[in-house]
Amino acid sequence: MAYRKFGTCFFERYAQLTLETILGSEFADLENRDRPDLQSSDNRLGIEVTRAMEPNRKNANQLLKELAGMNVKEEERADLQSIVESGYAYGLPGLDYTGAIEHDYWALAQPLQRILKSKIEKVAKGFYGNFDHFELYVFCRDLLDMSQVEAALSYTLALQDNLDLRFDTLYLSQTDTLYVCHLKDNIIYEGIDTRIEVHAIPDATRRELFFKSLKH
Numbered sequence: 615m616a617y618r619k620f621g622t623c624f625f626e627r628y629a630q631l632t633l634e635t636i637l638g639s640e641f642a643d644l645e646n647r648d649r650p651d652l653q654s655s656d657n658r659l660g661i662e663v664t665r666a667m668e669p670n671r672k673n674a675n676q677l678l679k680e681l682a683g684m685n686v687k688e689e690e691r692a693d694l695q696s697i698v699e700s701g702y703a704y705g706l707p708g709l710d711y712t713g714a715i716e717h718d719y720w721a722l723a724q725p726l727q728r729i730l731k732s733k734i735e736k737v738a739k740g741f742y743g744n745f746d747h748f749e750l751y752v753f754c755r756d757l758l759d760m761s762q763v764e765a766a767l768s769y770t771l772a773l774q775d776n777l778d779l780r781f782d783t784l785y786l787s788q789t790d791t792l793y794v795c796h797l798k799d800n801i802i803y804e805g806i807d808t809r810i811e812v813h814a815i816p817d818a819t820r821r822e823l824f825f826k827s828l829k830h
Contacts, residue, residue, distance in 0.1 A: 622663070624702055625719060626651045628827040629663045629751045629787065635823065636792055636813045650742045652751075660745035662733055667723040667755040693825075700828050704753070705789050705820040720755050730770055730784075738777045749783040758786060758793070764806050767795045774800050790815050 626646050633641040644652040650662040697706065701715030712720060724732070729752065737748050758766075763786055774780040774797065784795040794811040815823075 622651070622719065624716075624827050625665070625704070625753060626663045628704065628823055629661070629753070629785075631823050631826055632787065632792060632815070633661075633751075633785070635819060636815065637794070650745075650748070653745070657743075657745050659747050659749065660742055661749045661751055662737070662742060663751045663753075664729055664733060665719060665723040665753040665755065666726040666729045667720050668725050693821075696825070696828070702824070702828070705815075705824045723755065726752065726754065726766055727769060730766065731773060734770065734773045734777070734781065737781060738774075738779050740779060747782045748780065749785065750781045751785040751787060753787050757788060760807065760810075760812075763793050763795070763810060767797075767806060767809060770795070770797060771800055789820060790817075 623646060630641060630644050630646070630652050633644075644654055644659070644661065647653050650660040652661040652663060653659070697703070701713045703713040703716055723729070730750075733750055736742065737750075742748060766786060767784065770781070770784055780797070780800060782796075782798045784797055786793040786795065792813040792815060794813065796809045796811075
C-alpha cells in the first residue's frame with residue numbers, strides 16, 4: 615500500500631462506514647463531498663465531519679512503526695506493514711498511538727465546545743447548503759464519560775435554541791464508542807440522558823472500519 619498524502623477523507627470515510635455499520639443502511643449512499651462532508655444525493659441528509667481535542671492533552675507523537683511494540687496477536691501481524699505505510703492509527707487498539715500522517719489531523723483540532731459553537735453558527739447561516747436534515751459527527755481524541763457527553767448535548771441544545779437551521783443529531787465518536795445524541799425537538803428537559811444512545815465498537819469492527827477506510 616502506497617504511503618498516503620495527508621487528507622481528511624480517511625476520517626470522513628471512517629465516519630460514514632461507522633454510521634452504516636452501527637446504525638444501518640440509511641447511511642450507505644452518503645457521498646464524500648464538501649460543505650458538508652457527507653451528503654445524500656437527494657439532499658435528504660448532510661453530515662459535517664470534524665474533530666475535537668483539548669489543547670493541553672499530552673498528544674501521542676509516536677510514529678506508527680512503534681505499533682510493532684504493542685501486544686499484537688499473531689494473526690494480526692500480517693497487517694502491521696499496511697498499518698505503518700498508511701500513516702493512520704485511529705480505531706486500532708492502543709489509544710496512545712497517532713499515525714505519522716494522522717497527527718496533522720489532530721494538530722488542527724479545537725476543544726469540543728469551540729468546535730460545536732463554530733459548526734452551529736455555520737449551519738445556522740446556511741454555510742452547509744440546503745438539506746432536509748443536518749447532522750454533526752465529531753471525532754473525539756480524548757476519552758469522554760457520560761457526564762461530558764451530557765454536557766456537550768446540553769451546550770448544543772442551548773446554542774441551537776430558536777435557530778431555524780440546526781443539527782438534528784450530534785455524533786460523538788471515540789475509537790471504541792459512538793454516542794448518538796438526538797437534538798431534533800431541541801428542547802432541554804430533565805433526564806437528558808434519554809436522548810443519548812451508546813454503541814460500543816468492538817475491536818474486530820474497528821479493524822474492519824480501519825482497513826475499509828484506507829481503500830477508499
